[in-house]
Amino acid sequence: MKIKMKFALFLGCTIPLKYPHLESAFREVSRIMDIELEEMKGASCCPEPVSLQSINVDAWMTLGARNLAIAEKMGMDVLTICSGCYETLKTVKVLLGRDKKQFNKVNSILKNIGYEYKGTSNVFHFVELFSRKEMLSQLEEKVVKPLDDLNIAAHYGCHLIRPSEIMEFDDPERPETMDSILNVLGARTVAFASKLECCGYCARLNEDIGYDLVKQKVVELVDLQSPVDAMVAVCPACVSQYDRKERILSRKLDKNLDIPILYLPELMAIALGVSTEKLDLNKRSVKPTKLIAKLKI
Amino acid sequence: MTEEKTIESNQLDHSLRYEISEKVGAKSLLKCIQCGVCSSGCTVSEYIDLQPHRVVASLLLGLKDIILESNAIWTCSLCHRCTERCPKGVDYSFILALLRNIASKEGKIPIEYSSTVETISENGFVVPYTGRMKNTINRRREKMGLPEVSSPDLDEINYILKETGLGNLMKKSKEDED
Structure with a gap:
């Protein structure tokens, strides 16, 4: 018997408000894969793991717990479509599960605005979902436009897989989940030295860091013997x-x-047959x- | 050559290590053996003036000012490789977040960070989503067949910011504007 999957969809901020075409792509895939998504009314920013966690860990955890409490009330697990949201919500859940004092502190604030965080909803990133064995075979069955001729470089980014002690998601030094999804779609995935490097987006004070990291990865990929047709990421920060x-950099380096x-x-x-008009590629x-x-196409 | 500086033991903050390590997520701090794995794999190591293992050593010694004055705490790219590879399970990236919390409490917050908190306070999101901006975004979404994004109750968001001690930050930035 096939169990229908249903999730509370946590959109976050960046994708729905700045890059809605990425959300469209995700919703199309979910529709085809028969995953039911319920909107999380009243959810806020996850809150993003760079600034809020840096300034005040209590505020970061309490806002995160408020979002999780909304999903708990819906009686559903949370599905995230951004690695930043995934990291915040999952880390908050794990840490609050380990520390009763912090758990009580968070709830003492939430109580006054009508919420209670219990820790009953699990948090998933769609990569985690689609790379499950049964999902991979379902995906394979539904491919109508195999990506046979494509060479793809998978960029995992940081927050999806690290720290593995909290994320417990994929092998942090040799991740395979994204590659496994791309492979069932028919694409070849390439091995490259800077595969696990950070995109530098979160290094906010010094933009040189971002430029250096992007340069390292892109130049390596451009110079590969078998050229890649695209790099693929699962987080809007990495994509942008x-x-x-x-x-x-192309202009700066004259390359x-x-x-x-x-x-x-x-x-x-694309592989599942969604028309390019709907995708804004x-x-x-x-x-x-x-x-x-x-x-x- | 760096200048040598003598710091008397009575100038050390001996409680710093406990202040950090009592927080959930940072309990492992006291287990550091100074092996330097965190520094060897650090994404931003060439941009910082105090390497990760030196930050931890300074923290354990109570050299608070040296840490807060270094650019190491705010330059981190949050890649978590230090935490991932630490053989003793020290969560350096989270400890660094707690050090940024201490700097913040002392009012030393880079604008790149404090401005995001203001945006969250005013919109509930890190992207402006009120007034005309909200209409523009939703018109675009509607054209794409996407549902309207519901705004969170901002009173709730600001209550949380206030109760966790960020009320002053909000108030201060308002005063700066005036």
Whole structure:
């Protein structure tokens, strides 16, 4: 018997408010994969793990617990579509589960605004969901446009897999989940030295760090023997970081850096037969022109 | 050559290590053996003036000012490789967050960080989502067949910020504007 999957969808801020085309791609994939999504009314920013955690861990945990409490009231597990949201919500859940004092402190504040955090909803990132064995075979069955000719570089980013002691998600030094999804869609995934490097988006005080990290990865990929058709990420921060900085670096270095960066659900949607009109693939600085031509879509 | 500086033991903050390590997520601090794995794998190591294992050593010694004056605490890219690879299970990236919390309490918050908290306080999100901005975003979403994004109750968000001690930060930035 097939159990229907239903989740409380945690959208976060960046994707729904700045890059809704990424949300569309994800929703199309979920519809085809028969995953039911319920909107989380009243949810706020996760809150994002850079500034709020840095300034006040209690505020970060309490706002996170408020979001989790909304899902608990809906009686559902939470599905995130951004690695930052995933990290915050999962870390808050794990840490509050380990510390009764902090748990009580958070609840003493939430109580006054009508919430209670219990710790009953689990937190998932869609990569975790789609890379499950049974989901991979379902995905494989539903592929109508195999990505057979594509060479893809998977960028895992940091917050999806580290720290593994909390995320408990994939092998932190040799992750395979994204590759396994891309492989069932028919794409080849390449091995490259800087695969596990950070995109630098969260290093907010010094933009050189971001430029250096983006340069390291993109230049390596451009110079590979078998060229990649795209880099794929699962977090809007990584997507926007590479897309924006690659274009600028291309001019600065006077080198043709033309690897488009896609959000994994966009490639999944293509393979599952979603029309390109619904996907807005050209909504980025580095256009996936060659990839579109290669796939004849 | 760096200048040598003598610090008397009575100038050390001996409670700092306990202040940090009593917090959930940072209990492992006291287990540090100064092996330097955190520093060797650090994404931003070439940009910081105090390497991760030196930050921990300074923390254990109670050299609070040296830590708070270094650029190491705010330059972190949050890649968590230090925490991932520590053989003693020290969660350096979380400890660093707690050090940023201490700096924040003393009012030493870079604008790149405090401005995000203001945006959350005013919108519930890190992206402006009120008034005209909200309409523009929702018109775009509607065209794409996406549902309207519901705003969180801002009174609830600000109550949490206030109760956790961020009320002053909000008040201060308002005063700065005036």
